[in-house]
Amino acid sequence: MTETRKPTLLVDARPLADPHAGGVRRVAEQILLALIKRDVADWTFVTTGSRIPGLPAIFQNRIEHVHIKWPNKLWTAATSFGTVSLDRATRRITGRTYDAAILPNLGFSGYMEIPYALVLHDLSFLIEPSWFRNTSRLWHRAVNVREQTRRANRIFCVSETTARDATRLLDIPKDKLEVFHPGIPPLPAPSPMGHAPSAPYVMTLNERDPRKNIGTAIETVHALRKEEVFRDLELVIAGCGREGTEEGIRRLGRISDAELAELYASASAFLYPSWYEGFGLPLHEAARFGIPCLASAHGSLPETVPAGTLLLPPMKPHLWISMLRDVLRNPSAYRTVFDEDLEETTVQGFIQWIQRVSRQ
Numbered sequence: 001m002t003e004t005r006k007p008t009l010l011v012d013a014r015p016l017a018d019p020h021a022g023g024v025r026r027v028a029e030q031i032l033l034a035l036i037k038r039d040v041a042d043w044t045f046v047t048t049g050s051r052i053p054g055l056p057a058i059f060q061n062r063i064e065h066v067h068i069k070w071p072n073k074l075w076t077a078a079t080s081f082g083t084v085s086l087d088r089a090t091r092r093i094t095g096r097t098y099d100a101a102i103l104p105n106l107g108f109s110g111y112m113e114i115p116y117a118l119v120l121h122d123l124s125f126l127i128e129p130s131w132f133r134n135t136s137r138l139w140h141r142a143v144n145v146r147e148q149t150r151r152a153n154r155i156f157c158v159s160e161t162t163a164r165d166a167t168r169l170l171d172i173p174k175d176k177l178e179v180f181h182p183g184i185p186p187l188p189a190p191s192p193m194g195h196a197p198s199a200p201y202v203m204t205l206n207e208r209d210p211r212k213n214i215g216t217a218i219e220t221v222h223a224l225r226k227e228e229v230f231r232d233l234e235l236v237i238a239g240c241g242r243e244g245t246e247e248g249i250r251r252l253g254r255i256s257d258a259e260l261a262e263l264y265a266s267a268s269a270f271l272y273p274s275w276y277e278g279f280g281l282p283l284h285e286a287a288r289f290g291i292p293c294l295a296s297a298h299g300s301l302p303e304t305v306p307a308g309t310l311l312l313p314p315m316k317p318h319l320w321i322s323m324l325r326d327v328l329r330n331p332s333a334y335r336t337v338f339d340e341d342l343e344e345t346t347v348q349g350f351i352q353w354i355q356r357v358s359r360q
Helices: 021-036 072-080 086-094 134-143 147-149 161-169 214-225 257-266 280-286 319-329 347-360
Strands: 008-012 042-048 064-066 101-103 116-121 154-157 176-179 201-205 234-238 243-245 249-253 269-273 294-298 309-313
Touching: 008 147, 008 347, 021 042, 021 116, 021 154, 021 257, 021 280, 021 347, 064 086, 064 154, 134 147, 147 161, 154 161, 154 347, 161 176, 161 319, 201 214, 201 257, 214 234, 214 257, 214 269, 214 319, 234 257, 269 280, 269 319, 294 319, 309 319
Parallel strands: 008 042, 008 101, 042 064, 101 116, 116 154, 154 176, 201 234, 201 269, 234 249, 269 294, 294 309
Antiparallel strands: 243 249
């Protein structure tokens, strides 16, 4: 009896090695870990750049890591002109062929010769380019999202909103798209590291990203601090480009997952007034700790938020002020509920796609 050969899969592992990838990195980890646990393929993770990056320890001894030692600017130019691709360059190094590839995010992968599945997180860069800095706009223009999605064999979307946007903005046929639940990655147990203020505080994330609309959170806290009962309230902003403290505002730089867990555990509320999200992973992380969550009613959030989340228009700070006042007065009435069934990433669609393309 002949043993069935497992498919051989390439993965663009660059999002896993990018400390700035944020939610994209966490979702990519969840997808790939779930697939590897199911033993559906042999995996080769590919990175590029002048230096070999480290990959998350959870993948150690489970995958082959191939590094293409090209400076990223040269790689970007070469893939843009079609002279190289992720699969062809990997094949030259290993001497092996591959059945298919998974791209956990948009990126410079070149014109792939093997079928590939693309994970689409959101299309906010098409919806409102002004949310992005000039360098990000140039990157999104150069990566040629229309061509990359057109060439994809299958596109997995993290929400129905993202799938609708893909059809509306990129004319992608609906039968090419599949919505999946990306899973909620675990956080370490909170431990005191000195980041959580002793005074009552609410928190938010990533002031560097204009799309996060942190101004509404700042205005909300400043307004409440004028009331005697809330004069000691602080806003902690994690993941800032700079650190520092001003009246009522504490900015933290990049923090570890353990430090993030510490902040969630002691916060009086989590504010997420983002103009647009493809999924909204931080809300589920906050819900693990049961803290009240106030979130934008835009983008995918009405579809994806955890139970108990309070949805508000992101452009109306007076509603955020009123709602947060009520939450702080009666927090037990507004606690969010984390659904443990959502921890697991739904990868059945990925498995079916792998099996289908490997038979072709």
